[in-house]
Amino acid sequence: MATPPDNRMIIAIGAGLAVVAAVVLALIFGAGREQPTEAPPASKGGLTVDLAEAQSLEPTRELRCFVNGQFVGMATLTDCAQRNGLATDALDVGFDASGSLTAAPTASLAPPPALPPTDLAEVVPPVVTDEPTTGQPAPQPAATGGFCQRYTGSEWRSVSNSMSLNACVQALYAGTCVRPGDAQYGRWNDLTLRLVPGRVEQSNDNSRFRTLVEQNRSCAIPEVG
Template sequence: MPKDNRILIAIGAAVAVLAAVAIGLIFSGGKKSAEPPPAAQGGLTVDVADAPELNTTRELRCYVDGQFVGMATLVDCARRNGLATDALDVGVDETGALVAAPTASFAPPPSAPGDLAEAEAPAATEAPDVAAPEPTTAAAAQCLRHTGSDWRSLSSSMSLNACVQALYAGTCVTPGDALYGRWGNTTLRLVPRRVEQSQDNNRFRTLVEQDRSCQFPDLR
């Protein structure tokens, strides 16, 4: 084949490749991605587990007996509720507004389970009269969740730590609200940033703190 023909063939092939690339760019450039932008995919996330720092003169939404009574400072809101300031739960609601309310004021403790606990409790066995040991987190007992109208059993034999995780891991509540559970004869209560426990369903004390991700790192 003459040398000139080979040169012409090479030039023609190069031109064809360039034309194909140009056509591909033209057609691909006019198409838009079907996926929504990252901002649209993320959605809105409201973190109610961590309240901003407060000063004594800053006003926030105050609740008394579950009713909004207007804007008030933390000290004034506590006075209206007849409580010390550390007895108020402070956080942000779904709108991002600061809220103060007595602990669990929107969800008072339910009555202790009756027939359900008795029906699902293991049968008692005869035992010698010895002093009962203090309950520990490693002991096993029935774990119950209060659904708002009744009690539902999660397990008939579970440790205290496992019961807290099963009831509340990944769940946060807003100020003034609470979620209840039972571990044996102990009432459990999730309030903002902590789980509390009570032996008499009346006086509660902190059992474990909850982090901003609604988890319990101290129970791991």
């Protein structure tokens, strides 16, 4: 007759199998929780700068610098301003036609053109009208009227020979914006007009300009005067 198995032996074998199973499970889950020794991809990539405004430029970031309309090399915004003898916030910063970040004094990439002939009749022929039959003198243009001209290409072209300053500014620049560093020029009587980013300027000597009127972001210009 067979002897019944010892219950204590069965319990010991079962306990040993449970310990082995626990060790195997610990190794599996422990390996899954291991941290990678390699740095994450984001930490290895270069810093991407989202340039929303010139004020966000890092002090050490270099950009194309222009002085007197000439490219003088790469420089930080502060260095470029010093080369131009201006404060940092006096520079226009933006992307040029090649997509490169550029800094330049206002309109330095488009210096004033030579003035039109002093005899405006050479540019705009006088309007000839028949003498009135009533004997009354011919009506004269309003005192605020004047010659309005636009510089385009490489020459001055007439817009009107009797137009107010406001009408001239609107005819020249309303709805038009220019890129940083660029400018558009015009004339009203003896004033040189210049459209630069954010404003229209005026000059009595075709050299020193001052603000005439501000321009909003939609390129509209308020009434002048």
